[in-house]
Amino acid sequence: MLNQVNTMKVRVKIWLDEDERIIFGEGVRNLLLAIQRTGSINRASEELNMSYRRAWEKIHRVEKRMGQTLVITQTGGAHGGGTSLTEVAREMLNRYDQLESEVTAFANKKFVELFGE
Amino acid sequence: MLNQVNTMKVRVKIWLDEDERIIFGEGVRNLLLAIQRTGSINRASEELNMSYRRAWEKIHRVEKRMGQTLVITQTGGAHGGGTSLTEVAREMLNRYDQLESEVTAFANKKFVELFGE
DNA sequence: TTGCGTTATGTTTTGCTGGGAATAACAAAT
């Protein structure tokens, strides 16, 4: 009956929240990874085609909600400064990534069971 | 280290898509359920605090993308008409709900494993 | 033949999110 729609895929989005407020999701995850890779919020936001302002807001909103510091910033200096991640941020990244990949794998398996021919 | 943030919950959103276009998600699911319950798009949209316009567009966009008819509508008559679901719609609802509940349960279990104390 | 409640659809208005420009502070190197 549904064989005309069997090129569908299942998609999953996962986030952590507290009182309906997003604490940690895909957006911050990507941002933190880019900061880790580039060493600066500025370059990270460019990579993600996001304005610096938005990137900055995103991070600090999450920091406020978590009551945790996620980034260590330094202004001035030879290369203008930069930003690196705290241990807490790295830990969150690890756990979130694991959660995300396991749930996604499970969803794909179930999807095939339920919608596959 | 993350014990200050242990009132968090994990949230999951699941949808079916084809070429980055949403085919079937939470929105249409709720709408179809409300139509099933009320027998009319009009009353369903009121229940969901959504404009009739938007409800109607949502349904027909999905119908177009699936190439399937989801609702049977009737205009005029004693009570003005009404709308009921097709067999395809009911089948989609069943499978989607099952997928959604199983994945959500799995996500909650994994979340406790990864973020619980 | 008028009224009613529904489907169906076009047009206008509103509100909000995100982007961009602008500006300041900072500290190392030269």
Add this chain to the structure above:
DNA sequence: ATTTGTTATTCCCAGCAAAACATAACGCAA
């Protein structure tokens, strides 16, 4: 002192998505 590239923050504007408004058609009942 000047240059440099970053963080930090304010303000205004555009674009888009949702809401609101408007209108037509339909068919049964009275």
